[in-house]
Amino acid sequence: MARREGNKRKIxxxxxxxxxxxxxxxxxxxxxxxxxxxxxxYQKQGYQFICRDAGLxxxxxxxxxMTFAIEDFDQFEVLEIVENKLKGQRxxxxxxxxNMDEGYPYHLSFKIKKI
Numbered sequence: 559m560a561r562r563e564g565n566k567r568k569i570x571x572x573x574x575x576x577x578x579x580x581x582x583x584x585x586x587x588x589x590x591x592x593x594x595x596x597x598x599x600y601q602k603q604g605y606q607f608i609c610r611d612a613g614l615x616x617x618x619x620x621x622x623x624m625t626f627a628i629e630d631f632d633q634f635e636v637l638e639i640v641e642n643k644l645k646g647q648r649x650x651x652x653x654x655x656x657n658m659d660e661g662y663p664y665h666l667s668f669k670i671k672k673i
Contacts, residue, residue, distance in 0.1 A: 560610050560617065563625050570632055573599065574639035581640065581648055586672045592637045592664040600627065633664035646673055 563569065577595050584590065597607065600618045607630075609616050610623040617626035628636075641650060649671040652663065660666055 560614055560619075560623050561625055563627050566632070569627055570635050571639065573628065574636045574643065577636060577640050578643045581644065581650075581670060584670050586670055588670045589667050590670070591667045592633055592640065594667075596628075596633060596636065596664075631662075634662070637664045649673060 573596065576599050577592060580595050580599075581590075596618075600607070603620075605618045605620050605627060607616060607618055608623055610619070610626070614623075614626075614629065616630035617623060618628050619626040644650070650668040651671050652666055652668045655666055
């Protein structure tokens with residue numbers, strides 16, 4: 559059974575802070591996604607994104623899945639925290655997907671807009 563490397567809440571909060579810091583540095587109009595930024599952060603640290611099993615799904619791990627930092631679905635929380643932290647500074651514009659069912663919002667690309 560795989561186990562998380564540490565406290566889930568702290569890991570997600572720290573990751574969201576890193577994502578915010580990156581988004582604040584990007585120019586207005588830049589197109590990216592939460593999952594793309596998360597991948598850049600974790601790959602630099604030596605993590606791999608693998609499917610552990612049907613129960614756990616995709617995870618970011620350094621040791622083949624024995625331990626993991628986050629599960630794929632944890633990025634829902636990362637996105638929510640990022641949007642709240644950036645209120646009044648940046649807007650993540652997902653409008654090109656209006657009225658569409660396209661997938662998980664953290665995988666969808668958005669354009670960065672300054673407030």
